Amino acid sequence: MVPELSPLSNDDMYLLTGLAQGDAMVFRLIYQSYERKIYNIAFYYTDSEEDAEDIVQDVFTSLWLRREKIELKGPFENYITRCAKYTAFFYLKMRQKKKQAAEHVTTPRALDGPEEHIRYKDLQAYLHTLLESLSHKTREIFYLSRYSGLSYPEIANRMDISVKTVEYHVSLALRKIASGKF
Template sequence: MTLQGEHTLIAELKRGSKEAFDRIYKLYASRLLAYCVHYTKSREDAEEIVQDVFVALWNSRETIRQEETLHSLLFTISKHRVINAYRSTLNSPVYEDYVDYQNELSAGEDCDRVEYEQYVKIVKDAIRRLPSTQQRVITLSRFSQLSNKEIAERLSLSEQTVKNQLSVGLKTLRELLAKVLVLSVAGLILNIVNRWL
């Protein structure tokens, strides 16, 4: 097969070409594997996720809307597979936020990354700055993964109060985290620079 643009491969994939699928696999598999290993810290788990991503691509080939590139589609599927793989062992909403944070940092290639444990510590420290009701509601929602109804029952509040406190608390928390994470990354960079002096 002659060298083709990705848009041609996508068109052929939609028509069921296994050769196009193989070429797309070769184009993306190693990048997806590196992405997944970064989060799973396990090559075996990452390989399994990458295989699942390509099975999903093949199974949905006829309904693919992308025409020029599959980059964002494949990395989005990978992100969701990574989060699902950790749903039972890690605190999923916090881990999902962490993966989103890491993806945003990827845009700035020179930024140091904050490891997951450090990220959780930063989140918990930021939560402690909120009013006590918001602290309890967010902790029960994000760390214990309780529904608004369960939180209302546990804290003797109305569901609407829980919903309001969660909404206001998460908005404030996002603002706090934006500042803290920027400072944290800046602090990491400053520490590296200081070691050079």
Template structure:
């Protein structure tokens, strides 16, 4: 019997389409380090690079039955990695833009109101509002803001999709904005 390490990319691809776990493991072992090194070099962020590697292989496994390899896994991963890196950079650019907009949103009156506000009273109001949320929504919010989990970590911890995590966070923030007002992000930053 031929060892998986001796199979070509095309042979591994065929086995992958059949759901062969050992073929998938061989593909992972051959390429994960190369993908990680390139992602880390381009982004300068180890955690993001690890996340990209996981996402690429997870997507490959999910699409295994319809997956068709045309040239080789080296080319496939190079192209897929390029798009993943662009997505991360777009996300970073949007966050940076949002932070810049947020910094110009607050007026001196807002700052003086915050200085005079009793943070403990705000914390209590936030906790009451959070406690009134549905259980899963409350758990997602607490993991994000009290425990510092990323949305991806929350999704993995609770075995739900990242889109579901986003929906729970949006619902929680909507409720909090209704009770606290437009300075929610700044207040959350100060209170958590």
């Protein structure tokens, strides 16, 4: 026999209904109630204040964007806690991928012969073509990040955009380069 899930509390129904209707006051209430808990969970897993702050923003952004589709099978607090954990795990996975990518990237040293020099030039031309196929904004952000060595907050400040926007455009550029599709 499968145990029945307990029905949602009145508070959870209020939050879910208000959120689905786009009620900004309900969203603010949710934010004020759970922001600290999400931050603590995120910091516990990532051991990074910056990542924890970003995770809080990601969880609430996702919550708002998905507000009409959320179906609770238990308390709202359990749902928001799972969101925080999954987002933290995603950040850890991305951190690991960045670390692995950084370990595999080598800066070109003195080229041994003409064949290596030609291959290097071909690779540079190919990369340039891929980057030129990006939108102006994505290309500019990518160049500032990878060629000028600016941090995401520095780029965001310089271009008067959010750090999340910088992350999005760099990620977009990297996916395009990885896929090799123009």
